[in-house]
Amino acid sequence: MYILITGANRGIGLELVRQCVARGDRVGAGVRSGSDTRELQKIVLKHPDHVGVLHLPVDQQALVQEAALHAAQTLDALDVLVNNAGINPETPAEDTFGALQEASVLHVLHVNAVAPLIVAQAFMPLLKKSPRPRIINITSEMGSLADKTYGGSYAYCMSKAALNMATRGMAADLRKDDIPVVALDPGWVRTDMGGPSASLSPAESVRGILRVIDTLTLKDTGRYLDYTGRDHRW
Amino acid sequence: MVTALRVLITGANRGLGLALVRLCLQRGDHVFAAARRFDALEKLDSGGRLFPVPLDVDSGESIAAAVDTVREHAVGLDLLINNAGIFPRAPAYASFGHIEAAALREVLQTNTIGPLLVAQAFLPLLHNGSAARIINITSQQGSLQWKTRGGSLSYSVSKAALNMLTRVMAAELRPQGIIAAMIHPGWVQTDMGSANAALSADQSAAYVLRIVDRLTLEDSGAFFNYDGSPHPW
Ligand SMILES: NC(=O)c1ccc[n+]([C@@H]2O[C@H](COP(=O)([O-])OP(=O)(O)OC[C@H]3O[C@@H](n4cnc5c(N)ncnc54)[C@H](OP(=O)(O)O)[C@@H]3O)[C@@H](O)[C@H]2O)c1
Ligand SMILES: NC(=O)c1ccc[n+]([C@@H]2O[C@H](COP(=O)([O-])OP(=O)(O)OC[C@H]3O[C@@H](n4cnc5c(N)ncnc54)[C@H](OP(=O)(O)O)[C@@H]3O)[C@@H](O)[C@H]2O)c1
Numbered sequence: 277m278y279i280l281i282t283g284a285n286r287g288i289g290l291e292l293v294r295q296c297v298a299r300g301d302r303v304g305a306g307v308r309s310g311s312d313t314r315e316l317q318k319i320v321l322k323h324p325d326h327v328g329v330l331h332l333p334v335d336q337q338a339l340v341q342e343a344a345l346h347a348a349q350t351l352d353a354l355d356v357l358v359n360n361a362g363i364n365p366e367t368p369a370e371d372t373f374g375a376l377q378e379a380s381v382l383h384v385l386h387v388n389a390v391a392p393l394i395v396a397q398a399f400m401p402l403l404k405k406s407p408r409p410r411i412i413n414i415t416s417e418m419g420s421l422a423d424k425t426y427g428g429s430y431a432y433c434m435s436k437a438a439l440n441m442a443t444r445g446m447a448a449d450l451r452k453d454d455i456p457v458v459a460l461d462p463g464w465v466r467t468d469m470g471g472p473s474a475s476l477s478p479a480e481s482v483r484g485i486l487r488v489i490d491t492l493t494l495k496d497t498g499r500y501l502d503y504t505g506r507d508h509r510w
Numbered sequence: 511m512v513t514a515l516r517v518l519i520t521g522a523n524r525g526l527g528l529a530l531v532r533l534c535l536q537r538g539d540h541v542f543a544a545a546r547r548f549d550a551l552e553k554l555d556s557g558g559r560l561f562p563v564p565l566d567v568d569s570g571e572s573i574a575a576a577v578d579t580v581r582e583h584a585v586g587l588d589l590l591i592n593n594a595g596i597f598p599r600a601p602a603y604a605s606f607g608h609i610e611a612a613a614l615r616e617v618l619q620t621n622t623i624g625p626l627l628v629a630q631a632f633l634p635l636l637h638n639g640s641a642a643r644i645i646n647i648t649s650q651q652g653s654l655q656w657k658t659r660g661g662s663l664s665y666s667v668s669k670a671a672l673n674m675l676t677r678v679m680a681a682e683l684r685p686q687g688i689i690a691a692m693i694h695p696g697w698v699q700t701d702m703g704s705a706n707a708a709l710s711a712d713q714s715a716a717y718v719l720r721i722v723d724r725l726t727l728e729d730s731g732a733f734f735n736y737d738g739s740p741h742p743w
Contacts, residue, residue: 427682449660
């Protein structure tokens with residue numbers, strides 16, 4: 277299968293590239309200018325036929341559309357899109373009531389919730405050419421309204437709830453095209469974002485994510501799942 | 511008998527906001543009517559309890575100026591109703607396949623960031639209020655469970671984010687004795703809801719105030735349907 281992963285140069289995205297390549301999938305790895313791609317390039321060097329690097333700064337619609345047009349010239353179809361790129365800046369401007377700054381909060385909303393819609397939209401022509409297209413939006417348990425009974429992390433929580441809603445909307449719209457769309461919580465993972473004390477290694481999380489991706493059908497569309505495949509509370 | 515409240519309502523010059531102003535005035539509240547225009551408000555019989563507050567929720571400067579305006583008249587606020595909102599239906603806002611990031615940002619700015627900045631700016635005044643309440647007027651369209659039909663993308667996304675904002679504020683402000691809750695006002699006959707809607711603006715406003723009057727700190731963080739029942743997330 278051909279899988280496109282945004283934010284593919286570190287963390288969960290990089291591990292997804294690794295495991296997909298290891299099992300023989302073809303991978304489009306989305307990065308942006310300024311991304312540290314050293315680890316990714318090591319994989320590309322070993323498997324040049326299996327990994328292609330795309331310039332995909334997800335919060336810049338014009339460049340996303342350009343990347344999609346470019347990809348359409350070289351690819352037959354896209355089977356899986358993983359909207360993985362995300363940010364959680366954790367400064368008072370995003371996290372602390374009283375210090376919240378509109379530009380900072382809006383930026384997190386843009387990268388985490390608006391961009392996945394824009395990326396999916398841009399790659400829709402290629403997805404529609406696949407016999408079994410799927411869209412996975414990497415959300416977080418912090419997007420759960422039911423579970424949000426503590427303060428802080430304003431922008432990040434808002435953005436992931438917004439992403440869950442974007443997932444619901446896309447799922448409804450794309451049902452007619454037989455394209456399942458789900459929101460997937462990867463668990464708490466030891467990455468730059470998750471920090472060293474997180475409970476899962478990237479490898480464990482990604483094994484779960486791939487199991488979910490492999491078994492996804494239209495019956496699942498619109499669900500909010502965790503990396504073990506269980507439903508998360510809204 | 512309900513004691514008179516010091517209330518601030520955004521988007522107060524038409525629709526649900528105007529109906530809320532009218533009802534609050536009728537029952538004796540002091541109403542800070544925050545709006546970008548005042549033509550409809552000027553026609554209300556105010557009994558000297560209506561204070562026009564120029565406010566564009568898209569502008570941080572306007573919000574700061576609105577706080578100053580309110581401070582000229584009151585040392586505290588008991589109720590803030592974030593009611594101002596937009597629901598643009600052009601494909602760039604609403605339809606997958608045509609979404610413009612800039613359009614989505616615009617709706618997030620007004621429907622989500624607006625209430626955030628307003629609540630944040632008025633927090634000191636709310637601290638001086640009695641049993642202060644922050645009500646965010648949300649929508650069924652912001653309910654994840656309810657959202658099984660396509661379209662209305664920006665609006666739904668903005669209201670889901672607003673709901674999460676309300677949850678976080680509720681958790682954080684509870685120890686300070688301030689209540690935050692979200693209400694779906696029903697389908698209302700306004701410019702937004704159209705003339706075909708189920709409830710008149712006055713009916714919806716009455717439902718909203720009934721919920722507001724009964725709110726306790728235990729309800730903080732709840733999502734209410736207009737009839738007072740819990741709304742699914
Ligand atoms: N780690 C956890 O515990 C955890 C838990 C729940 C959910 N998640 C979610 O999982 C996803 C991956 O997180 P992670 O832990 O792997 O984070 P990470 O290590 O911080 O990596 C984030 C990735 O996103 C990319 N990115 C950020 N902004 C971008 C933009 N505007 N355009 C393109 N790429 C961009 C980064 O690229 P650069 O290198 O160029 O910055 C990087 O590749 C995120 O959506 C996150 O919210 C993580
Ligand atoms: N009507 C329904 O069926 C329905 C259903 C569910 C939820 N709601 C929610 O209920 C609330 C009120 O809606 P409505 O039906 O009364 O809508 P409406 O008739 O369209 O009125 C919207 C109000 O918001 C104000 N507004 C918009 N952008 C603003 C800004 N940047 N700064 C300040 N004020 C701004 C408008 O002021 P101007 O006159 O200056 O434009 C107007 O007063 C909204 O939050 C809406 O999402 C409505």
